[in-house]
Amino acid sequence: MRVVDLFCGAGGLSLGSMRAGMEIVGAIDSWDAAIEIYRRNIGDHVRHADIRDVVAVAPMVMDLRPILITGGPPCQDFSTAGLRVEGERAELMTAFAMTVAVVRPQWCLMENVARAQKSLTWARSREILKRAGYGITEIVVDASWYGVAQTRKRLIVVGRRDEADGFLAAEIDAARQARQTTIRDILGEDIGGQIDIHPSRYGCTADWPTDVPGRAPRTASQSSGVSDQQYIFVRPFGGGRGVRSIDEPAPALVRTSREPPAPGYLLNPSRLDLVPVSQVPHLSQQQTSLLQGFPKDWDWSPARRVRDIDQMIANAVPVALAEAIGRVILARHRGESVPATADGFSDWLKAQGVGGQVLRNRRHALGRARRLLGGRLYADIGEELRALEEANGFADLSPSTRSDLRAALRMHADWKASKKEEPVRRKAPRGHHRQV
Template sequence: MRTVELFCGAGGMSLGFRRAGYDLVQAYDAWEPAVATYRRNVGSHVWRHDLKDVFTIGPMVASLRPDIIIGGPPCQDYSAAGKKVEGDNASMTRAFAMYVSIARPRWFVMENVRQAKKSRAWADANDMLKAAGYGMTETVLDASWFGVPQSRKRWIVVGRLGERDGFLASALAGARSERRTVVGDVIDLPQGHFYMRPFGDGRGVRSVEEPAPAIIRTSRERPWPKYLNNPHPDDPVRVEEAAVLTQDQVARIQGFPEGWDWGSATAKDIDQLIANALPSQLAEAIARVVLAREAGDTIPNVEGGFAQWLRRRGRSAQSCRNTKSQCNRARRLLAGRTFTSHALEIEALEATWDFQQLEVRTQSNLRAALRLHAEFLSMKAERQGARLTAIALRKAA
């Protein structure tokens, strides 16, 4: 898949997508240390541009005819470690939506901090992406369940043209590993414990048998006298007995491979580049989920409430199981695709060669199963809308 990355930073996201087999044709960032680092480690296809200039960069991106646009707009305006005031950085979320709307790739993947979901900038971006025809899956993923030794929770939005919302949620959830990755899986610390500057009044000392907290620019700072004199009561060992992480070790925890070339960037800039990155292992996991759906190798799970809804309509348990099975069979014939309307879904199903080879009765059963599922989804949407309206009215009162 031809891939363009916006706000590419030091290259963590691109690295993950490249490992999954994507063709990186262009990347953009406005910060010279990021561009230089990306160029040394990922490739010369990176350009330094101010992505606020949508009128110049938009046609350039569209001319590349990408299959997918990926990227993480700046998060400082949303982050819990920032000022939480929406300014120029937040406006880049709108810019991301503009680029997608102009280029119209089949897919996009956007990542940010969880707080961005409730921003005015995302509300505007969401409206643009909806108007452009994208269905979206929004989810929060903890990187420690995707091969990263860090409890880094990122808000992920995956969009695909013509889909209904939530189309990839079950596949992303199914990509989780069986256990969390811990620091000891990635770096060797003979002390068995390490210190990482806590955010707020959190714990500073951790065991290598647990994930590190989310990396921020100041993560590798040595313990301050204030913490040494008043350590957290839940620290498993004394601060003096814990290792202080090096910059390279923090980079490894963030998903950068050993030997990543930071060039002549200052130590402060390198700390910022590391903190800003999406861990490559998490990026790779998302990329592989997208590829599998693109190839039709996965289908969305039928929601658990569907069978209960059928039972309330008088169906037997066996009939519910059959209908759910038929719905899954139809999804497989559709190569995992979902659609914004039932009519489009049936039209696409009837156009498949495999469906046309089925017996008339089987065809009828598959159509009926999709119709019932569409009714179920419509009912859920109406209830959700009514619930949100009631909440809004209570707040207004």
């Protein structure tokens, strides 16, 4: 699958897509430092351009003939989304949608912060994609269930031309691992690290309130200032706990996550810290890079400023998350994954008076038609029936089987239409994801 990655940064999303089995034929960013890192580690196909200039960028992307356009437009402006203030940078999401709408690849994939889903900019970008004929799956995932040692909640948008909305949500949900990935899974047993903070330096001697119910007393190693290697400090962003057990995921990493505790934190540590903050190491830059999924030998040296590297690491789509989503897309693209028939369809058939063996036959015929369609869920029943007629092997079936398959698709379309007439509130699957 040929991919162009917009807003490619240092290349987290590109690397994950490559690991899933895709071919990156182009990547664009406007930040020279990131482009250098990308070129050094991934490839020479990266270009400098301002993606807001859709008139210049869209033809450039079109020439690369992508099947998929990916992109993680900058998200800082959505941090004020609660106030409904969306700045100029949020417009970059619109530029992504406009580029997709002009180039019209079969697939598009966008990643952003979870709160972007509520933004006016996403509402407008979504409208652009819908008018361009894309079916949209939008789902908020927690990366710690996809092989990433961070509770990083991100909006994943997958679009495919002519598809029905929500067409890939169940598969993205099913791609979750059996458990969350922990810091230990990624960094190993010996997290090493420097303990370079002394509470007394800040005039603070009591970073270990003893009046917290259920908290263990200090151990000998803790009070002697030797890390017991089971905890690490991840500087909280916007408040909260800083000391993390390595048997849990880290919070979502930001540029400052690896900095030592601020004096204010030492004076007033979180009451939820399980050991004294002064006695655990803080993350190193190599560790934040690993926690985002960049390999050990990833070369950050072309960057001149340490702060730039921290920013690129924080910006990245975690590699394992990108790989997991990429695999789901590829499986559907190759026709290897077929959407399960929703239970609601059977209930609706029963309400129409269809039951017993007839119902089972309808479901069976629907599954068979869906497999012939390579798992596609068309938004338009006319398109769907046309695609079925052209599907490999359909013409070889007996006339009565062909008619059963057509009838099953029609009934399924009627069921979908009936749901639109009477919208029902859908439950979030297994309590972790919000699906729209």
